[in-house]
Amino acid sequence: MAQATILLEQIRPILELAETSGIDIASLVQKPVRPGAPMRDDTLPADISIADYFRLQRDIARASDDLTARFSSRKLTYKTGHFVVSQLQQAKSLLAAMESLVEHFNMMHGDAYNSLRFSGNRVSLVVDDSSFPYRFRGNQDLVELIGDCLLIKTHCLLDSLSNGRADEALQRVRLLRRRGTVIESQNRFWSVSVDYGTPTYELVYDFDLACQPLRIRDAVDLSTDGLFARVISYLEDHAAQEDHKSVTARTLDLIDGGLTLQNDVARKLGMSVATHRRRLSEEGSHFRNLLLETKLRRAEAMLKRGCSVAHTTEELSYSDIRAFNRAFKRWKGLTPAAFAQAFQS
Known part of the structure; x- marks a missing residue:
């Protein structure tokens, strides 16, 4: 599995979408961006890792309460990520997990965009997005990149749950885009043969391996972030790169x-x-502070979506509103109610 990256120039509309969602792009691309600077400013790097691309997608999805990260004109509530993962975890084989994924995503999207196809000793997970309501439908290059990354995300999710069975069973990958003179950076991810210019996206697996019984992993999380968290963690664990993310960044994930x-x-x-405590200390971090930071970031996103202070307090398991008010004010300099009012105005 090679290091997959995404050229920022290719996802400029997504970066602009992130800005309108209140996402701090600079923290994701790990390079400072001057306040108010245009996207084409040379402070941005040329590319980001595929894991960082999914972090960007996750943050947009969380901020907008839309699992599609606003890529679709038809919204899916963010908590459906928890639903999908919980259903997949009940599967007893890779094939059963594929069947579950197809069934539930079709149900949530309201159309048959996903299917399984059987041929000889192979089973293909097929994604036909020709009629999918992409927000960026007029930008074919971007739609194809989103499709390429969707296939990567799907395989990572299946492999993370099946303890490596999906990677073992994968035979080939089929993409809509036509073959270019250079392999697109995101598609360096694949270590199997890739077919270009096919009618649909496909992940082709060995049928016998897909049918073998296994115990789907259930030890990581069942949070509303379950889908993105699994994919990002999987990519981090498998990244063939020398410059690994800091322990602080991996802990936050x-x-x-x-x-x-x-x-x-x-x-x-x-x-x-x-060792974990020492490594965090060497990076100037503390686990308790990272936990609090994550909780307050979620609070900020909920308040921006219009959630009440009382509901946010309850969702984040604070003992009472006064405790939440104190913690939030120390972080933002405003009470939650004042912050929400300032954001809405």
């Missing part, structure tokens, strides 16, 4: 995915709690 105990986070990162 796991907290975003629903892990709130340092024992669980340290175990996921393959280190003891003492």
Whole structure:
């Protein structure tokens, strides 16, 4: 699996969409951007990792309460990510997980965009997005990139749940885009043969391997971030790169995915709690502060969506509104009610 990247020039409309959603792009691309600077400013790097692309998509989805990250004109509530993962975790084989994914995404999107096709000793997960209501339908290059990345996300989700069975069973990949003189940077992800210019997107798996019984993983999270958290964590774990993300960044990803105990986070990162605490300290971080930061970021997103202070307090499991008010004011300099009012105005 090679390092997959996304050229920022290709996703300029998505970056602009992120800005309108209140997303801090600079923190994602890890390079400072001057306040008010145009997107083409040379402070932006040329590309970002595929994991960072999904972080961007996740943040837009969370801020807008739309699992499609506003890529579709038909909204899906963000918590449907939890629903999809919880259904997949009940599967007893890779094939059953594929059937579940097809059924539930078709049900949520209200049309048969996904299907399974059987041929000889192979089973294909087929995605036909020819009539999907993309917000960017007029930008064919961007729509094809979104489709390429959707296939990557789907495979990562299946492989993360099946303990590597999907990667073992994958035979080939089929893409709508025509073959160019250079392989698009995002498609360096694939280590199997890629067919270009096909009528639909396809992940082609070995049928016998897909039918073998397995215990779908259920130890990570069942949070509303379950879908994105699994994909991002999977990509981080499998990234063949020398410049790994900091322990702080990886810890934040796991907290975003629903892990709130340092024992669980340290175990996921393959280190003891003492080592995890030391590595965070070396980076100027503390687990308790990262936990609080994540909770307050969620609070900010909820208030921007128009949630009441009382509902936000309850959702984030604060003991009472006064405790939430104090924590939020220390972070933002405003009470939650004042912040929400300022944002709406």
